[in-house]
Amino acid sequence: MVKILVDEQIKGGKSNFKIKKFLEDEGFNDDVIPDNKQLSNRRSYLKSIILGELCQNTKGGFYSWLKDHTKDFSDASNHEMIIISHELNDKDFRLVLSTKSLLENAVKENQNCRGYMALDSTHKIVSCQFKFTTIATSTNNQEITDIAYIIHAHEDSETFTYALREIKTQSKVFLTLTGQFM
């Protein structure tokens, strides 16, 4: 059981929050909470890669975009966004991105180990008509730690089921690769 307490927020300067952690799990990774640089990287990924590049692509351009931005788990840092799954056909488009840290915690969360997952949908990206859903884990003080995004064409249960299933599956793959899932 891991308990994380966000002790206080200090505004200003480069480090605008200070997080105090109480960890009871010996195997727990200290890097699970993003620092400001990692948060900033996430935002710029969303802005330049997803909105800047992906949304201006044609269907044909999508696959070369995908090739350029697909990464192995081992090459990504903890809070870096990884493309974990996609589906593109004449009727539908789904793209699931997640931080490596969320994959590490998604299955554990289900075992009531830490935090919880929250979902919120749907904000249409005006420039490209896609919808946008966020899945996040948080500390007990409602600070977002890990995050996953779904960029999707339709807002239906198939889309959300697809995304959560992929997150769960990839999470198990990731934890198996790193020896954390038996």
Add this chain to the structure above:
Amino acid sequence: MSDFSYPIAVSIQQNFPDARRGKCYFHMVQNIIKRYNKKRYEDLRLYVEFLGCCLSVNELKSAWDLIKKDIPKNRKLNDIAANFIEYFEDFYMKEENMYYYIGALPPAYGNTNNMLEGHHRHLKQNILERKVHSIGTV
């Protein structure tokens, strides 16, 4: 934790059937305000907050039974009492939607989705660069 979206509820149930579910109390309040307007919500607020403070599902059901008896006696709510009771019972007392009370999730987890709402507001304003226009200004 999510809002009351049906597709989201279905997908969570399918993928995480054993997980504890939470529904956003704030979204419920917003939905009631949309249905009855803000002024009428003030008359209903005490009842809704009473339900939000419950610690268990049994407490929630008992509280709702009390409220159902009390609302018809409230003169301010004469015109909407029956409608509100029917609406609330049909939607917010249903098994899949009733986890908005504070005890639905473990202590300190809260009963709102506000952290993600805040995250989306930030994305909309600073990254998606969507502008908010007052009615009549465009």
